[in-house]
Structure formats: structure tokens, C-alpha cells
Amino acid sequence: MVKELRHILRDRQTLMVLLLLPLAMVVLFGFAIRSDVHDIRVVFVDPNPDYATIALRARFAGNGRFEIVGTVPTIATVEPMFRRGDADIALVFEPGFAGHLAEGTPARLLLVSDASDPNTGTTIQAYAGAVIASYQAEVGGPGRAVQIIPVTRMRYNPTLASANLFVPGLIALVLTLVTALMTAISLSREKERGTLEVLLVSPLQPWQIIVGKVLPYLLLAFANVVTALVAAWGIFGVPFRGSLVFLLAASTVYAMVGLALGVMIASVTNSQRAAMIGAMAGTMLPNLLLSGMIFPIASLPGWMHPLTLVVPARWFIVISRGVMLKGAGIAQLWLPLVVLFGMLLVLMLAAIRSFKPRLA
Amino acid sequence: MTLAIDVHELTRRFGSFTAVDAITFDVNEGEVFGFLGANGAGKTTAIKMLIGLLAPSAGSATVAGCDVVRESDAVRRRIGYMSQRFSLYEDLTVRENITLYGGIYGLSNEAIRDRGDGMLAALHLEKMAKERVAALPLGWKQKLAFSVALLHEPAVVFLDEPTGGVDPITRRQFWEMIYAAAARGTTVFVTTHYLDEAEYCDRVSIMVDGRIAAMGTPQQLKEEHDVATLDELFVRLARPSAAAHG
Numbered sequence: 001m002v003k004e005l006r007h008i009l010r011d012r013q014t015l016m017v018l019l020l021l022p023l024a025m026v027v028l029f030g031f032a033i034r035s036d037v038h039d040i041r042v043v044f045v046d047p048n049p050d051y052a053t054i055a056l057r058a059r060f061a062g063n064g065r066f067e068i069v070g071t072v073p074t075i076a077t078v079e080p081m082f083r084r085g086d087a088d089i090a091l092v093f094e095p096g097f098a099g100h101l102a103e104g105t106p107a108r109l110l111l112v113s114d115a116s117d118p119n120t121g122t123t124i125q126a127y128a129g130a131v132i133a134s135y136q137a138e139v140g141g142p143g144r145a146v147q148i149i150p151v152t153r154m155r156y157n158p159t160l161a162s163a164n165l166f167v168p169g170l171i172a173l174v175l176t177l178v179t180a181l182m183t184a185i186s187l188s189r190e191k192e193r194g195t196l197e198v199l200l201v202s203p204l205q206p207w208q209i210i211v212g213k214v215l216p217y218l219l220l221a222f223a224n225v226v227t228a229l230v231a232a233w234g235i236f237g238v239p240f241r242g243s244l245v246f247l248l249a250a251s252t253v254y255a256m257v258g259l260a261l262g263v264m265i266a267s268v269t270n271s272q273r274a275a276m277i278g279a280m281a282g283t284m285l286p287n288l289l290l291s292g293m294i295f296p297i298a299s300l301p302g303w304m305h306p307l308t309l310v311v312p313a314r315w316f317i318v319i320s321r322g323v324m325l326k327g328a329g330i331a332q333l334w335l336p337l338v339v340l341f342g343m344l345l346v347l348m349l350a351a352i353r354s355f356k357p358r359l360a
Numbered sequence: 361m362t363l364a365i366d367v368h369e370l371t372r373r374f375g376s377f378t379a380v381d382a383i384t385f386d387v388n389e390g391e392v393f394g395f396l397g398a399n400g401a402g403k404t405t406a407i408k409m410l411i412g413l414l415a416p417s418a419g420s421a422t423v424a425g426c427d428v429v430r431e432s433d434a435v436r437r438r439i440g441y442m443s444q445r446f447s448l449y450e451d452l453t454v455r456e457n458i459t460l461y462g463g464i465y466g467l468s469n470e471a472i473r474d475r476g477d478g479m480l481a482a483l484h485l486e487k488m489a490k491e492r493v494a495a496l497p498l499g500w501k502q503k504l505a506f507s508v509a510l511l512h513e514p515a516v517v518f519l520d521e522p523t524g525g526v527d528p529i530t531r532r533q534f535w536e537m538i539y540a541a542a543a544r545g546t547t548v549f550v551t552t553h554y555l556d557e558a559e560y561c562d563r564v565s566i567m568v569d570g571r572i573a574a575m576g577t578p579q580q581l582k583e584e585h586d587v588a589t590l591d592e593l594f595v596r597l598a599r600p601s602a603a604a605h606g
Binding site for chain 1: 411412413433436437439441443445446447448449450461464465466
């Protein structure tokens with residue numbers, strides 16, 4: 001037993017992971033598993049603003065949970081906003097809203113939520129409904145029938161199928177795991193065996209070694225993407241409304257980011273085992289918690305939001321959900337793609353740098 | 361005779377620790393040079409600087425006529441290397457390893473085929489050409505690794521403890537291969553812990569605490585220091601206090 005204790009204490013890298021990982025998991029999961037939602041981005045469609053619509057809009061503005069991202073005259077502007085992921089809910093006032101209220105006839109309000117994530121979709125609707133109801137109660141009084149009838153629409157996911165939430169994220173998770181793990185193991189195995197040293201002494205340039213090791217896994221990763229998509233569509237019935245070509249292209253870039261991440265992990269670890277643990281902890285954990293795959297980013301506490309920006313999966317999920325559920329294309333999703341490219345470049349450069357002869 | 365390796369005041373520091381302390385030596389073309397030293401004496405660090413894996417903190421070195429710092433790419437094309445922990449990929453076949461390294465060093469397909477055939481014939485490994493390297497006994501692996509390191513006919517070949525764990529007969533055969541390579545004009549720079557092997561070298565140097573404590577032909581060194589074997593000399597230099605009480 002004492003010997004075992006010594007083993008444990010002396011393997012610094014693994015020890016760090018074994019102590020910090022559970023702590024990180026508890027902290028992150030604890031924060032992530034919340035069902036309330038903040039920073040709901042609402043866009044108003046108000047063709048004929050009047051005192052009632054303005055008052056109701058002010059209610060939303062004053063409510064800390066909502067963030068007003070736009071007030072537009074027609075509903076046509078709203079759709080692209082949803083596809084880009086710029087808005088969570090749209091409130092569409094019917095023309096003559098105040099008039100109806102005054103007359104005591106139904107004043108209609110259309111609430112359209114982005115229900116790609118069915119959990120937040122319903123929660124958002126509930127919050128919006130609460131604000132509207134409180135306004136309704138104030139405006140009405142004894143004897144006056146004020147009717148604001150919210151008509152709800154769950155956009156992109158009318159049946160609130162949870163597979164639609166999970167599956168695009170699942171693809172991201174699987175891709176990351178496979179790619180990062182593959183290159184991390186391969187490279188650290190060469191390091192351990194000593195064959196990497198021989199390659200470094202050969203005329204091969206560092207970038208040639210890296211590309212040579214990474215490319216075959218790219219093909220493998222691509223095959224994984226295709227099978228995952230087929231499974232998503234065939235088994236889970238996740239819709240496929242956007243451009244397949246764009247999704248495949250984005251998946252390839254994302255897979256390369258994973259491969260480059262694996263190379264980086266291998267270059268800083270000393271053994272295959274440490275590389276494996278590093279790859280799993282460094283990719284699975286952020287992906288599960290910070291990418292919006294299971295726990296919506298809107299549910300995460302504010303201080304975690306900047307953290308999510310460096311998780312590649314977060315950007316890929318915007319793309320995969322956008323293409324699969326919202327039928328979005330490159331016009332709406334160019335930003336996440338550019339971010340992924342940027343990450344790829346940074347990681348590749350860092351990986352190549354790490355192979356150069358250590359200078360004094 | 362031109363110098364295959366020319367080292368001048370080569371130094372390497374790691375923080376405040378000086379692993380290699382301004383060593384100066386040279387190796388002639390076609391020589392079999394034994395680079396000896398205890399573990400931790402700075403041997404491995406010195407070699408790493410010569411083959412371009414580590415940059416020197418100070419001093420200079422040229423290998424095969426090229427400066428190791430400024431012309432490292434040229435150096436790499438002109439040298440061969442056999443690492444202590446093997447250079448061959450175990451799950452590739454013998455042929456595949458030959459093709460791989462031939463390709464890495466820029467040999468044409470024809471050259472790879474011809475030289476590969478010649479190598480396999482000389483080693484009597486023709487029947488094992490399609491077998492995975494993992495299936496070969498240790499001695500054969502080592503001899504094969506050495507041959508592969510010579511495939512591209514480098515000017516200098518660096519061998520890092522090439523005969524570790526191998527039976528005496530295979531060691532003999534290995535050294536015969538080394539002599540054959542040297543006779544062809546290849547300079548062989550070898551490190552070893554087997555001091556009886558050191559006697560096979562044309563010249564040897566012994567590193568102690570980052571410096572070269574002795575250098576010369578085995579015969580010269582034995583006469584100078586009045587010892588019967590290099591083993592004694594080594595012990596004397598590496599542990600002066602122990603030898604004094606010895």
C-alpha cells in the first residue's frame with residue numbers, strides 16, 4: 001500500500017489531473033446545471049408603435065433578464081437574426097395594438113422563440129409571458145377586460161424534440177474526442193518509443209512531421225462525421241434543413257482544430273498515459289459543459305461566458321445547429337467559421353514551434 | 361585529411377547548471393571515434409548538439425563540413441543516427457522501414473530498391489523482408505537499424521549505445537559492420553558503456569563533469585596513464601576518489 005501511495009504521489013502530472021479534475025467538474029457542473037435563463041435577447045417587431053406597445057417594450061427593457069437586441073418594423077428581419085443566433089425570442093405586435101386594448105377586443109402578440117434548445121425555448125416563453133401578464137394586470141382594472149393574447153410559436157423545433165438539441169452537439173463531442181485523442185496518442189507514442197527523435201534528426205521539417213501524422217486522422221475524422229450525420233438523420237430524425245456541403249466543410253475545419261489540439265497536448269506531456277488523460281480532460285470537459293451542448297450558454301453564470309469563447313465546440317455547435325435546424329448557410333454562419341480557422345492557425349503554429357530545437 | 365567533426369569550445373547550460381563545458385575536439389574522416397563518459401557526464405547533451413536537437417549556449421561545431429547552428433538542415437542531410445531506443449517502427453515490415461527512411465532522406469525509388477536489396481542480402485535478411493520488425497530478434501533489429509541509418513550513405517553516422525542488451529556474438533558482428541562502414545569512408549561516432557568495445561575504436565574521448573578528461577588512441581591512453589585496460593582508466597577518471605582508495 002505504501003508503494004502504491006508513492007507511485008501516486010510521484011506521478012505529478014496524473015496527480016494534478018486526478019485532484020483538479022473532479023474539483024473542476026463539481027464547480028462547472030454545479031454552475032451549469034441551472035434551469036433559469038438570463039440575458040434573453042429579445043427583438044421587437046412593432047409596425048405601428050403606440051403608447052401600449054412602447055409601454056410593454058419598456059417593461060421588457062426594465063426587466064433584468066431581457067436584453068433588447070432590436071426593434072424592427074417587419075417580421076422579415078427577424079428570421080436572419082434567428083439563423084445567425086443573434087436573438088432568442090421575437091415579440092410581434094399586431095397593428096393597432098393599443099386600439100384593441102382600449103376597445104376591449106383581443107390584442108394579439110406573437111411570441112416566436114428559438115426552440116432549437118427546447119428547454120430554454122419554453123422557459124423563455126414563460127418569462128416573456130410573465131412580463132406580459134404583469135403589464136396586462138396593471139393596465140386592466142376592475143371591470144375592464146384587457147386581453148393580450150400571446151400566441152406562441154416554437155421556431156425550428158415545433159415538437160420540442162430533445163434529440164434536436166443534443167445531436168448537433170453530440171457530433172461536436174464525438175469529433176473532438178476522436179481527433180484530439182488520436183493525434184495525442186500517436187505522437188506521444190512516438191515520443192515514448194524514441195522514434196520521434198530520429199525523425200527530428202532527419203531532414204524532415206517539423207511541419208512535415210506534423211502534417212504527415214495528422215492528415216490520415218483527418219480522413220478518419222471525416223468518415224466519423226459522415227456516419228454521425230447519417231445516424232442523426234436516420235436514427236434520431238434530426239432535420240437537415242441547410243447546406244450539407246457547408247456543414248461538411250465546417251466539420252473538417254473543426255476536426256483539424258481537434259487534431260492540432262491533440263498535437264499540442266502530446267508535445268507538453270511526457271507519456272502516452274498523460275497524453276490520453278490530457279486529451280480527455282482538455283477536450284471532453286469543456287465540450288460537455290461550456291459549449292452549449294447540453295447546458296445552454298445562456299444558463300451559465302456571467303463569468304463563464306468569456307470562457308466559452310475559447311472552446312472550439314461552442315462555435316461548431318452554432319454552425320451545426322444553424323445548418324441542421326435553421327437551414328442557415330455561410331452567409332449567416334461565416335463568423336463561427338472564421339473563428340475556427342483562427343483557432344486552427346494558432347494551434348498549428350504553436351505545435352510546429354514546439355518541435356523546433358530548444359534554444360539556450 | 362579533412363575533419364568530419366570539428367568542435368570548438370562547445371558549451372551548453374541549463375539555467376545555472378553547465379552540462380557541457382567548452383569542449384574542444386575533432387574527428388577525422390573515416391575514423392571510428394568512441395565518445396565515452398559516465399551517465400550524467402554530458403555525453404548525451406553533447407551529441408544532441410552535434411545532431412541538431414539542441415542549440416549550443418556557446419562555442420561552435422561543424423559536422424560534415426556544415427555548421428550545426430547555421431546550416432542545421434544541411435547537417436541533417438549528411439548524417440545518420442541510430443538512437444539508443446531504436447529507430448525502426450515495430451509494426452512496419454522490414455521493407456516498409458527501408459522505404460520510409462529512404463524516402464525521408466530523399467532517395468529515388470530505384471535507389472531505395474537497389475540499396476535495400478543489397479542491405480538485406482548482406483544481412484541475410486531477405487526472407488524476413490516482409491516480416492514486421494517486431495518479429496526480429498534484438499540483435500537483428502540492431503544490425504538492421506544500423507544499416508538503415510547508413511542507407512543514404514551519410515558522411516558521419518552517430519550511434520548512441522548501439523549494442524545495449526545484445527549477446528557478445530552479435531556485438532562482434534556489429535563492430536565488424538562498423539569497421540566496414542569506416543573502411544568505406546563513413547565516419548562513425550559511437551557512444552558506449554562497454555569499455556571492451558572502446559578498445560575497438562581508432563580514438564576515444566572520456567567525458568567527466570562536462571569536460572573531456574582524456575582523449576587519444578586506446579593504446580596511447582593506456583600507456584600515458586599506466587593502466588592495462590581502458591576500464592581502469594575510466595574508473596580512475598570518473599571516480600577519482602574511489603580509485604585513489606582502490
